[in-house]
Amino acid sequence: MYRPNGNLVRSFVRRSFCTVADGNLDTSKVQIFDRHLKRKQRDRAAWLLNRKDSLVNTVADNLVDRLEDVKKTFPSALCLGGSLEAIRRSVGGRGGIEKLIMMDSSYDMVKLCKDAEKDLSSDNIETSFMVADEEFLPVKESSVDLVISCLGLHWTNDLPGAMIQSRLALKPDGLFLAAIFGGETLKELRIACTIAHMEREGGVSPRISPLAQVRDAGNLLTRAGFTLPGVDVDEYQVRYNSALELIEHLRAMGETNALVNRVKFLKKDTALAAAAVYESMFAAEDGTIPATFQVIYMTGWREHESQQKAKRRGSATVSFKDIQKEFGVTAAAVDNLTGSLCSTCTPLCSSPPSTAKPPPSPPAVTFKPLPSPPAVPSRPPPSPKPVHKAPPPPRFYYFDSPLDVVPPPPTYISSGGSGNNHGPPSPRFVYFPSTQPAGGGGPGGFGQNSYPYPYPYYMYDSKAASWSA
Amino acid sequence: MVRGSRVGVEISKSLTQILVCPLSKQPLRLCEKSNSLISDTIGVSFPIVEGIPCLVPRDGEIIETEDTPSDRKADETTQE
Numbered sequence: 237m238y239r240p241n242g243n244l245v246r247s248f249v250r251r252s253f254c255t256v257a258d259g260n261l262d263t264s265k266v267q268i269f270d271r272h273l274k275r276k277q278r279d280r281a282a283w284l285l286n287r288k289d290s291l292v293n294t295v296a297d298n299l300v301d302r303l304e305d306v307k308k309t310f311p312s313a314l315c316l317g318g319s320l321e322a323i324r325r326s327v328g329g330r331g332g333i334e335k336l337i338m339m340d341s342s343y344d345m346v347k348l349c350k351d352a353e354k355d356l357s358s359d360n361i362e363t364s365f366m367v368a369d370e371e372f373l374p375v376k377e378s379s380v381d382l383v384i385s386c387l388g389l390h391w392t393n394d395l396p397g398a399m400i401q402s403r404l405a406l407k408p409d410g411l412f413l414a415a416i417f418g419g420e421t422l423k424e425l426r427i428a429c430t431i432a433h434m435e436r437e438g439g440v441s442p443r444i445s446p447l448a449q450v451r452d453a454g455n456l457l458t459r460a461g462f463t464l465p466g467v468d469v470d471e472y473q474v475r476y477n478s479a480l481e482l483i484e485h486l487r488a489m490g491e492t493n494a495l496v497n498r499v500k501f502l503k504k505d506t507a508l509a510a511a512a513v514y515e516s517m518f519a520a521e522d523g524t525i526p527a528t529f530q531v532i533y534m535t536g537w538r539e540h541e542s543q544q545k546a547k548r549r550g551s552a553t554v555s556f557k558d559i560q561k562e563f564g565v566t567a568a569a570v571d572n573l574t575g576s577l578c579s580t581c582t583p584l585c586s587s588p589p590s591t592a593k594p595p596p597s598p599p600a601v602t603f604k605p606l607p608s609p610p611a612v613p614s615r616p617p618p619s620p621k622p623v624h625k626a627p628p629p630p631r632f633y634y635f636d637s638p639l640d641v642v643p644p645p646p647t648y649i650s651s652g653g654s655g656n657n658h659g660p661p662s663p664r665f666v667y668f669p670s671t672q673p674a675g676g677g678g679p680g681g682f683g684q685n686s687y688p689y690p691y692p693y694y695m696y697d698s699k700a701a702s703w704s705a
Numbered sequence: 706m707v708r709g710s711r712v713g714v715e716i717s718k719s720l721t722q723i724l725v726c727p728l729s730k731q732p733l734r735l736c737e738k739s740n741s742l743i744s745d746t747i748g749v750s751f752p753i754v755e756g757i758p759c760l761v762p763r764d765g766e767i768i769e770t771e772d773t774p775s776d777r778k779a780d781e782t783t784q785e
Contacts, residue, residue, distance in 0.1 A: 272763065312719075335719050346757055364720045367759040372727035374760040379723040 267393055267496050268446065271341070271369065274391050274494040278317070278342035281490030285321060285348065291474055292489060295531050296322035296386050298470065299415045302535065303331030303382075306411065310382035314405065316370050317341055318388025318415075319489070320349050324356065324363070331382065336363045340388075342490075343367050370398045375405040383412045387531070390416040390447055391494065399460035399536075409540035412462060417491075418469060418530035419449045425482065425527060428514035436506045441499040453532050462536025463543055470531050475524040479511035482527050716756055727760050743768065 296319055303310070309332025315323050317340035327333055340346050346365045353363055368374050370385070371392050383402045392398045402412055422444055429443045448456070450469050457465035476482045486492050519525050537543060716735075724733055726744035733742040733751070741750040742758055749765040751758060 275761075337720065337723070341761055343754065343757070343759060347755070350757065362717070362719065364717045365757045366720060366724070367757055367761060367764075368727060369761045372760075372762050374725055374727040374730075374733075376723045376725045376732075377730075 269391050269393055270494050270496050271371075271391075271393070274490075275342045277487075277492055277494060278340065278490040279344040281488060282342060282344040282348045284488040286488050287321070287325075289322070289485075289488070291472055291485075291529060292319045292322045292387070293326070294472065295319070295415050295470075296326045298531075299323070299384065299386050299413055299533060300326040300330055302413060302533070303333075303411075306331070308409070308411070310411065311335060312380045313337070313382040313384060314339060314375060314380045316383065316385035316388050316402070317345065318386040320345060320386075321352060323384060323386050324349060324352070327361065329361070333361060333382070336361050337380070338363060338365050339368050339370075341367065341369050345490075371401075373398070373401040373405055375401075377404050378407045380405055381407055381410045383410070383414075385414040385416075387415055387417065387489075387491075389414055390445070395448070396456060396459050399456060399462075403460050403462060403536070403538055406538040408538050409542060410538045412534075412536045412538070414534045415531050416453075416534070417447050418453075418532040419447045420471065420528055420530035421447055423528055424514060424518045424525070425479075425510075428479070428517060429510045432506055432509035432513050436503065436509050442495050442497060443493060445493070445495055448532060450532055453534050457534055457536045460536065461539070463539045463545075464535075464537045466535040468533050470533065472529045472531065473526045474529060475520070475526050477524055479514040479525060482525070716753060716758055720758065724758065724760070727762055728765075741766075 300323065311332060312335040313327075313331075313333045314337045320338055320340055324336070324338065327336065338346060338349050340349075346367050350363075350365045366374075370389060371394055383406060385402075389395055389398060399412070399414075406412060426444045430440050433440050433443075450467065453467040454465055457467070474482075474485075476485070483492075515523075515525055721735065724742065725731060726733055726747065726749070728749070729744060729746045731744060731746045733744055736743050736750065739750060741752045742760070743750045744765075748768045750768050751760050751765050753759070
């Protein structure tokens with residue numbers, strides 16, 4: 237098949253390309269992912285594509301569903317790479333999309349979508365196809381109403397840059413919808429790989445890419461300049477018959493490792509050990525293993541006059557004192573008011589009015605509406621606190637510089653029988669049983685003082701926890 | 706979309722209206738002879754394969770003109 241990078245022609249004509257053949261395009265300061273390898277992996281994913289992949293279809297459907305929550309229609313839409321094909325199938329006329337531009341960095345994926353287009357021609361959507369990189373978006377400013385990216389942006393080196401370019405491509409009052417994998421994704425695989433790697437080879441190398449945390453998603457949106465940002469999280473648990481099936485699924489989605497500092501080979505022993513550890517640690521009663529996929533959905537709009545905005549600082553016409561005079565007759569009301577709203581009040585404010593005085597007459601000021609609160613990025617809802625009041629879950633540190641990171645002291649160790657004393661564990665916790673598991677010790681120094689992992693050591697107790705959530 | 710004898714040139718009107726160079730964000734020029742989109746500001750041509758323009762910077766080829774040898778201008782632009 238003719239490859240667009242001119243391999244065929246290169247043997248006859250000496251041409252120079254605008255990037256060096258071996259190196260990566262080095263404009264971003266941080267080079268985490270190998271984009272060229274990612275293109276090749278997505279080529280392979282195009283060939284392995286499974287149209288009935290429930291995870292991808294669910295995420296795509298969920299993302300496109302958000303269009304129905306909005307009254308505005310989006311005549312022209314740009315779909316950045318990821319699960320292009322699933323998005324195309326879910327769109328089906330929702331959101332009033334008439335022109336859809338499908339974009340991916342892999343030529344084979346775009347070709348696949350183009351060939352599949354004839355099956356979907358009943359939609360009356362005019363589709364165009366192009367091959368481009370999300371970090372170098374070749375779209376003119378203010379040209380599309382909607383930008384959708386489903387599970388594609390977590391492979392960009394410069395995610396804020398990609399989002400800024402998407403924002404520039406949007407018309408005013410245009411919508412940006414993205415779904416990316418979050419930090420909890422494949423945490424079981426991460427644990428299993430680390431343990432197996434440590435046991436077999438005595439060191440760790442990065443196997444799972446760094447993923448955005450939910451708290452960062454809001455910051456990303458505001459940093460890119462989107463107004464009215466919205467973030468929400470969904471966790472999907474997918475069950476597989478074996479760990480190798482999980483890897484096959486990842487390959488079919490094009491989500492395999494593309495880190496720049498990855499180890500380029502994987503020993504058979506290590507791979508089998510990782511699969512065995514995964515199955516022993518996380519298997520359910522019926523022998524299937526779960527894998528967590530945490531998807532963060534991000535929503536942002538390009539600025540427009542019709543959107544609500546915070547008032548200019550200093551334009552308030554009413555002070556809290558006036559509110560107190562108007563409404564705060566009872567002590568409770570005043571306490572509530574001053575305690576929650578007015579932390580810088582003078583002591584005069586906080587003294588409750590004595591009940592001997594007659595109720596104050598309403599002041600002569602006319603009230604203007606209070607200023608709307610400033611547009612802060614919306615926080616995701618706090619995760620439900622477990623019943624036993626354990627401290628917040630630790631972060632999983634990534635393996636770029638394990639020696640630099642000081643692991644936090646082990647904060648929660650159950651005293652055995654973790655299931656009975658403390659209620660059902662949250663599915664995100666794993667607990668440390670009181671007895672050392674037999675397989676946990678490996679070659680050399682796994683004792684409590686010479687602790688090799690960069691994150692606190694939690695072992696999964698399969699009897700205690702349940703995966704019924 | 707009708708496929709002519711020169712398949713590469715048929716890109717849709719809606720695409721040509723919104724496409725710009727990925728590196729310089731300047732408008733592109735369609736060159737039918739070489740079947741590519743040319744960005745004049747940086748002197749790079751991006752191929753069009755079967756009606757699909759490939760605008761990944763890595764795929765772009767620096768245009769060699771007769772008087773100047775292949776310049777690494779685009780390299781400097783990309784490695785800023």
